[in-house]
Amino acid sequence: MVISAILTALFAPLLTPYTPTEVIRDSNGDGLTFASPSVHAPLGTDDAGRDIWSQLIYGARVSLMVGFLAGFIAMFVGSTFGILAGYFGGRLDNLLMRITDVLLVIPDLPLMLVLVATLRQMDLHVSPLVVLIAVIGLLYWTSTARLIRSQVLTIKERQFVARARAIGAGNGHIIRKHILPQIMPLIVANTVLIISTAILVESGLAFLGLGDPTQPSWGAMLNFAFDRSAITNGAWWFYLPPGLAIVWVTLGCVLLGNVLEEMLNPRLTAHHLESNKNMVAIQKEGDK
Amino acid sequence: MNRRDFLLRKIGLSLVTILVVVVIDFMLFRVLPGDPIRSVIGRNVRISADTQQALREQFGLDKPVFPDQFFDTLGQWAQGNLGVSWSLRRPVSEVLRSKLGNTILLIGIGQLLAIILGVTLGLLAGWKRKTALDIGALTFSLVAWSIPTFWLGIILLAAGSTWFGFPTVGIISPQNTGKPLITILPDLAKHLFLPTLTLTILYLGEYMLIMRSSILEVLSEDYILTAKAKGMSDWQVLWKHALKNAMLPIVTLIAINLGFTVSGAIYIETVFSYDGLGKLFQTALTKQDYPLLQGAFLLLAVSVILANLAADFLYVVLDPRVKET
Numbered sequence: 001m002v003i004s005a006i007l008t009a010l011f012a013p014l015l016t017p018y019t020p021t022e023v024i025r026d027s028n029g030d031g032l033t034f035a036s037p038s039v040h041a042p043l044g045t046d047d048a049g050r051d052i053w054s055q056l057i058y059g060a061r062v063s064l065m066v067g068f069l070a071g072f073i074a075m076f077v078g079s080t081f082g083i084l085a086g087y088f089g090g091r092l093d094n095l096l097m098r099i100t101d102v103l104l105v106i107p108d109l110p111l112m113l114v115l116v117a118t119l120r121q122m123d124l125h126v127s128p129l130v131v132l133i134a135v136i137g138l139l140y141w142t143s144t145a146r147l148i149r150s151q152v153l154t155i156k157e158r159q160f161v162a163r164a165r166a167i168g169a170g171n172g173h174i175i176r177k178h179i180l181p182q183i184m185p186l187i188v189a190n191t192v193l194i195i196s197t198a199i200l201v202e203s204g205l206a207f208l209g210l211g212d213p214t215q216p217s218w219g220a221m222l223n224f225a226f227d228r229s230a231i232t233n234g235a236w237w238f239y240l241p242p243g244l245a246i247v248w249v250t251l252g253c254v255l256l257g258n259v260l261e262e263m264l265n266p267r268l269t270a271h272h273l274e275s276n277k278n279m280v281a282i283q284k285e286g287d288k
Numbered sequence: 289m290n291r292r293d294f295l296l297r298k299i300g301l302s303l304v305t306i307l308v309v310v311v312i313d314f315m316l317f318r319v320l321p322g323d324p325i326r327s328v329i330g331r332n333v334r335i336s337a338d339t340q341q342a343l344r345e346q347f348g349l350d351k352p353v354f355p356d357q358f359f360d361t362l363g364q365w366a367q368g369n370l371g372v373s374w375s376l377r378r379p380v381s382e383v384l385r386s387k388l389g390n391t392i393l394l395i396g397i398g399q400l401l402a403i404i405l406g407v408t409l410g411l412l413a414g415w416k417r418k419t420a421l422d423i424g425a426l427t428f429s430l431v432a433w434s435i436p437t438f439w440l441g442i443i444l445l446a447a448g449s450t451w452f453g454f455p456t457v458g459i460i461s462p463q464n465t466g467k468p469l470i471t472i473l474p475d476l477a478k479h480l481f482l483p484t485l486t487l488t489i490l491y492l493g494e495y496m497l498i499m500r501s502s503i504l505e506v507l508s509e510d511y512i513l514t515a516k517a518k519g520m521s522d523w524q525v526l527w528k529h530a531l532k533n534a535m536l537p538i539v540t541l542i543a544i545n546l547g548f549t550v551s552g553a554i555y556i557e558t559v560f561s562y563d564g565l566g567k568l569f570q571t572a573l574t575k576q577d578y579p580l581l582q583g584a585f586l587l588l589a590v591s592v593i594l595a596n597l598a599a600d601f602l603y604v605v606l607d608p609r610v611k612e613t
Contacts, residue, residue: 066343102305107592109551111312112568117573118316200436204555207438209574222439226559231446239446243439250434 001252002192005245006216047210050133055221056241062217063246066133066202073137075144078194079187082148087175097149100142108139109204114209128212132205136198144190155182160183189260196253203246218242290329291604295303298600302593307591314361317582323550356390370583372383375575380583383568388587391557394480395447395549399542406492407538412497414507414534415526429493437552441486455479483560487552491545498541502534509533543599547592 023256085096112135119131155161156179205211206219207226216224225231225239364370370380413425448454455478506512507530515525550566557566565584572580 062519098301098304101301102308104568105302105305105547105593105596106309106460106589107547107550109554110585110588112555113569113573114313114316116580117576118578196434200434202552204438207436207555208558208570218434222355222436222442226442227439231442231449236446239439239442243436243443246436246439247431247434251431254430254434 001248002256005064005249005252017246020227038116043257048117050230052221052241056218056245058243059216059242061201061274062129062212062215063202063219064249066136066217067195067199067249070136070140070198070202071191072139073133074139074194075187075191076141076142077138078141078190079148081141081145083152083175083179083183084149085089086152087171088177093149095184096145099106100145102145103139104142109201112136112139112201112205113210114204127215128210129215130141132202132210136201136205140194140197140201144194147186147190151183151186152179155179168219174226184265186257189257190262193251193257196250196257199246199253200250218246294603295312295601300595301466303599305593306590309444309586310362311363313582313586313589314358317578318357323533324336332517340482341382344466365586370586371579372579373580375572375574375580377579380579383580384583385564387563387565387568388563391553391566393485394487394557394562394564395553397480398484398552399491399545399549401484401488402491403495403538403542405488406495407499407535409492411503411526411531411534413496414500414503415522417504422500425496426458429497432489435490436555437486437490438555438559441483441556444482444486454482481535483556483562486556486559487549490552491549494545495541498537499534502537503530506530536603538605540599543596546595549587550592 025229046223081096081100086094093129115135116131119135120128124131161174161178169177202211202217203222206217209223210215211220211223215218219242221242222239225235225242232238307478308585309462316553348545366542368381375378376383409425413422417424440574512525512529515529519529551566553566555566556562557564558570561567568580569584571577
């Protein structure tokens with residue numbers, strides 16, 4: 001699911017009959033507004049007569065780019081915080097974890113809306129997408145930080161770390177050679193999950209009108225559809241596809257992330273109200 | 289850590305968080321470009337330099353940003369004075385108060401339904417693990433998690449209004465405004481149905497998942513085996529021993545969820561043009577009404593922080609283990 005979306009974004013120009021901003025005209029030269037799906041426009045047209053299919057395919061580029069970049073920023077900040085807090089412990093740990101706690105409690109959407117709204121008013125000379133990526137990336141690292149920290153806490157007590165230290169390895173060396181390889185799979189699984197969150201969040205912010213109007217993502221398409229009364233016009237081809245695309249990608253990321261996580265993190269296997277066969281199995285395991 | 293220290297630490301953390309929110313709120317709107325005086329009276333109104341200076345002094349803008357302006361603002365906020373909305377020309381606190389009830393109504397009903405349904409389904413799914421019911425419930429919550437809130441709202445709005453004739457806008461029909469509450473209840477319920485349904489579907493999945501994993505954990509405890517060995521039926525075990533213990537994580541989740549619920553309210557109220565705080569927030573955003581945005585953010589953030597603190601207190605009351613150690 002995720003790969004199909006990435007390929008779509010990469011090969012966008014090959015898959016689209018029109019550019020996203022091109023107005024499709026009928027034989028009289030008038031724009032085809034709110035046209036239902038046809039041979040000319042596979043998913044119909046919007047209020048200005050532009051092809052929805054092309055917008056959808058190009059929108060994949062924007063949505064995925066924001067999701068991936070913001071996800072990577074969050075992963076980087078979260079892992080750094082987690083490793084530092086877990087490895088060095090003490091005061092640094094206390095400070096970093098309090099920062100995490102504070103960020104966890106502040107409601108995220110209002111905070112992001114206020115941040116993005118004010119940052120856009122300032123003359124930063126950057127694209128609105130960069131603002132979105134930075135804000136999402138710098139706010140969604142808290143769960144990663146906690147997860148990585150707890151993992152580092154257990155790893156640093158292991159024998160091989162003590163041995164490395166005994167033969168004179170420095171902190172930097174231990175973190176790079178002994179801790180990082182151990183937590184890498186966890187970081188990867190977590191990144192996939194964060195990317196799905198980032199894509200969802202981006203779509204929400206864009207829907208509320210904070211996207212880049214010149215480079216519409218799926219969320220921004222839904223914003224247009226909603227603002228230009230696609231619903232009352234019955235233009236389902238305008239508001240269904242972008243949403244389905246978002247669900248497709250986020251669901252793909254969540255499933256991928258869950259599979260990766262489950263492989264690393266075996267949960268409880270059975271409980272006492274299940275059939276007796278399982279119970280016997282538990283008892284046997286317990287006896288070992 | 290004993291109980292008192294635990295609570296004191298939580299109170300301390302909440303205070304720090306509120307301080308962070310206040311500082312962010314103050315700073316962000318202070319770094320905006322443009323002259324605050326100009327923004328309030330409008331760019332094209334001609335006023336003399338003297339009047340401008342007088343206004344600056346009146347609003348304390350001639351003093352340094354920190355500490356004078358900061359503590360001035362803080363004092364004003366503490367008294368409930370959040371400034372005047374630019375777009376509505378009314379005091380922000382008054383505007384906020386008028387919308388608060390509607391949002392609490394929506395969030396309250398939605399959360400209540402989500403909790404009741406989610407806990408029940410999660411209990412059943414955990415009990416009958418790996419059956420069709422469990423797999424169905426898991427799939428549902430995964431899909432519900434992946435759907436953007438506002439898009440689900442749009443779908444339900446489109447489907448509900450075309451096929452079932454539900455109203456698409458607002459909280460009561462225009463002809464019913466001002467009538468006594470009891471006579472407009474059916475109309476109100478009709479308007480509330482779709483937004484509440486959206487909210488319930490979204491949060492149901494999460495409660496279900498947490499309840500499921502929590503009940504799985506509880507059911508593998510030894511006291512469940514003992515209860516079973518005493519000859520109690522599955523239902524008795526679930527009701528008397530498992531449910532109470534498995535409910536604990538739900539209490540924390542309700543508080544944590546309040547933050548997400550606020551986000552949900554912003555999206556849902558926008559989609560359904562529901563006249564509450566969320567819609568107000570979105571309007572303030574599009575109209576660039578900064579005093580309103582500032583006040584709304586302060587109110588939402590502080591309420592969520594206090595709700596989290598309340599949940600910590602409740603947790604201590606409910607979980608005897610926190611008392612002892």
